[in-house]
Every structure is written in C-alpha cells, then in structure tokens.
Amino acid sequence: xxxxxxxxxxxxxxxxxxxxxxxxxxxxxxxxxxxxxxxxxxxxxxxxxxxxxxxxxxxxxxxxxxxxxxxxxxxxxxxxxxxxxxxxxxxxxxxxxxxxxxxxxxxxxxxxxxxx
Numbered sequence: 502x503x504x505x506x507x508x509x510x511x512x513x514x515x516x517x518x519x520x521x522x523x524x525x526x527x528x529x530x531x532x533x534x535x536x537x538x539x540x541x542x543x544x545x546x547x548x549x550x551x552x553x554x555x556x557x558x559x560x561x562x563x564x565x566x567x568x569x570x571x572x573x574x575x576x577x578x579x580x581x582x583x584x585x586x587x588x589x590x591x592x593x594x595x596x597x598x599x600x601x602x603x604x605x606x607x608x609x610x611x612x613x614x615x616x617x
Contacts, residue, residue, distance in 0.1 A: 503527045503606055505597050510611030513587055521582040521611060523597030530578040536600035537571060537582045539593035540610075550582065551600040565591070587615045 509521040521537070536551035550561045550571040559571050570583040580597055594610035 503530070503533065503599065505606055505608045507595060507597055507608055507611040510595060510613045512614045512616065515587060515589055515615055515617050517587050517615070518583070518585045519587065519613060521584065521595055521597075521613075523580040523582075525578045525580070531575045534600040535571075535573060535580045535597060536602065537580070537595060537597050538602065539591075539595045539613075541590075541593040544593075546596070549595070552580065584613070587613075589615045589617045591615050 504526045506524045507521060509519060511519060513519055531554055534551060534553045537549040538546050539549050540546040548562055549565055550559060550569055552559045552571045552573050556573045561569060568584065568586045571580065573580045584591065592613060592615045594612050596607060596610040598606050
C-alpha cells in the first residue's frame with residue numbers, strides 16, 4: 502500500500518506560481534512512475550504531468566506544457582509540481598497518483614484557485 506498526501510495548494514492571482522507536493526509513505530516509492538491529475542468543478546479528472554521512476558523522463562498535458570514542471574525526490578519520497586504563469590483555467594483540485602493511476606491511491610487532493 503502506498504499512502505499519498507498532497508499539499509501546497511492555495512489562492513493565487515493569474516500569472517503567479519505555486520509548488521505542490523505529494524508525500525508518499527508505505528511501499529517503496531521509487532518502484533512507481535508518478536503523475537499529477539486535476540479535476541475542475543463539473544469536469545472529468547484529467548492528466549497533468551507524469552514522471553518515470555528514475556525521474557529522468559517527464560510528459561505534460563498540452564495545456565500546461567512550458568508552465569508546469571514535475572519532479573521527484575526519491576530520498577524524500579516526494580513528488581513536486583511547480584506551477585508558473587498560472588491561469589484561471591488551472592483552478593482545480595490537484596491529485597497525485599501512480600502512473601497509471603490506481604483507484605485505491607486517490608487522496609483528498611489540494612485545491613488550487615487562480616483569480617483573474
């Protein structure tokens with residue numbers, strides 16, 4: 502079992518930045534590729550970014566490419582999402598999970614709200 506806890510969300514003005522963290526505990530964190538997802542009100546949950554187990558390969562949704570950066574610190578058992586140049590349409594609850602995601606690893610997420 503892998504326990505994932507997201508943090509770092511908040512309210513920010515358009516153009517601002519936030520850094521999300523996903524702290525993992527339980528099973529060996531480095532065994533998994535990891536990803537960030539988000540869900541806005543009334544919309545389906547969508548993929549944001551992923552990173553392989555070594556941390557040397559990443560992929561991004563087109564909507565965030567060039568603005569968001571995913572990284573991981575295996576020693577700290579943490580995955581990060583650095584979000585720059587935020588837009589109101591980035592407002593959502595952000596979740597981390599393994600990649601591919603596993604149903605039983607969804608946590609509470611962290612709310613990101615970007616004001617215009």
